[in-house]
């Protein structure tokens with residue numbers, strides 16, 4: 020590389036880093052983005068965890084496995100007979116790989132179009148806004164930048180008593196790469212990954228046992244939603260065991276004997292493969308040289324303020340490596356904000372309106388506070404709810420499970436939280452996010468016309484039900 024001086028160097032090309040690089044370049048800044056992601060076959064690719072081993076491949080397999088499952092359990096109700104239904108894991112994996120490739124290669128094209136210099140290899144911040152760049156061939160070069168953005172992401176948290184071996188004990192990436200359906204699959208952690216990947220392999224026939232340390236299922240979700248979701252996961256055949264603390268494991272060729280304790284005492288279960296999905300931790304390995312002034316907290320997150328400034332002159336940090344939910348869209352918005360702030364433009368992220376989606380069936384999605392959080396805050400509130408069983412569109416889709424719930428302040432009617440469990444919840448939540456972004460009231464939603472018959476009417480009716488003015492369900 021002949022040119023070693025940039026306005027902005029972004030270290031990390033995941034969903035936080037690459038949008039930051041593109042936005043900074045759109046703002047006429049000279050930008051480089053360094054990324055070291057390596058696939059199992061040794062190839063480099065931009066896109067980070069999300070595109071290569073997270074959001075995109077998991078959704079590809081969720082889609083394939085859901086189609087297969089629905090064909091089994093729903094087609095008959097439509098009057099369709101599907102005899103001899105079969106699936107081919109290799110074909111599913113091929114489709115997934117194609118989608119991932121198209122997504123990651125798309126970033127090269129985006130960089131080209133925006134004028135971002137994409138560099139594959141390792142970046143290390145040195146004092147004085149210098150960056151040591153180690154290329155894939157091992158050669159090193161020192162680069163300088165007016166601003167450096169750290170977007171190094173996160174990595175799976177290991178379980179001390181059950182270390183990853185990449186074969187029988189795998190992380191989420193390993194569980195996305197299975198070439199056959201395990202007969203018995205153990206999942207440690209009933210969080211987002213455990214439920215999504217547990218669903219994939221269960222729908223394809225695995226016996227899935229999910230061991231969750233907490234007594235409460237989906238503690239971070241509204242508990243009415245969690246309760247409804249658990250009922251459906253049990254119906255699917257996910258064996259979710261709550262309050263189960265893994266104490267050890269015996270990894271043998273013929274299976275993994277997991278030992279755990281729960282309210283009843285010591286227990287064990289033997290499985291063929293185990294996915295450990297107990298959370299992710301910020302990744303800063305070999306990222307910070309001596310004297311950079313960047314601080315890391317006790318959990319390993321890079322310390323930043325609301326605008327993602329680290330406190331070290333012109334060094335910023337975004338995405339999973341900083342506080343807040345580990346979500347691709349949260350990282351993306353931080354990247355865009357920083358790309359604008361560096362250029363002297365106004366920008367901010369509204370951390371009160373970050374949507375969460377769990378892509379199971381039924382889907383789970385929410386934004387804002389849960390009813391438990393609102394109650395704890397002491398603010399007077401009202402709740403409106405609408406079941407998909409009362410939605411003509413949901414019934415026509417053979418998807419009447421779940422409901423939509425709106426929580427609003429009693430005094431000024433401001434929407435405080437929206438929680439959906441049901442068909443296309445992840446798409447429906449966008450309207451609630453927009454409403455909260457504009458500090459909308461339930462009355463705003465009530466007075467907005469929603470097309471009929473659509474699933475979005477459930478949100479409309481839930482908003483009406485908050486004032487006992489729903490039309491399509493009795494008001495209690």
Ligand code: FAD
Pocket residue numbers: 030031032033034035036053054055056057066067068069070072073074075077140141142143170171172173191192212302304305306337338339340345346347348349350378
């Ligand atoms: P990452 O995506 O981890 O990217 C960081 C990049 O920086 C990586 O390419 C890494 O190799 C590179 N890097 C690190 N250090 C250096 C260095 N020193 N030099 C050069 N490069 C470096 N989120 C959602 O919002 N929706 C989902 O549906 C979803 N599904 C998921 C499914 C799974 C199975 C997993 C594991 C995660 C999922 N997530 C999802 C979370 C999402 O993937 C992360 O929140 C997101 O990828 C974080 O983006 P990031 O850019 O901060 O970090």
Ligand code: NAD
Pocket residue numbers: 178207208209210211212213215230231232233263264265296297298299344345346375376377378
């Ligand atoms: P998570 O935090 O969602 O869930 C981890 C679960 O493991 C928790 O329920 C926790 O109580 C449990 N746990 C922790 N230690 C345990 C132990 N020793 N034994 C049994 N259970 C234990 O984490 P995750 O599912 O690993 O996902 C990691 C991150 O990736 C999440 O922060 C999530 O935001 C992100 N992600 C998002 C999506 C999405 O947006 N759809 C999908 C996948 C991952």
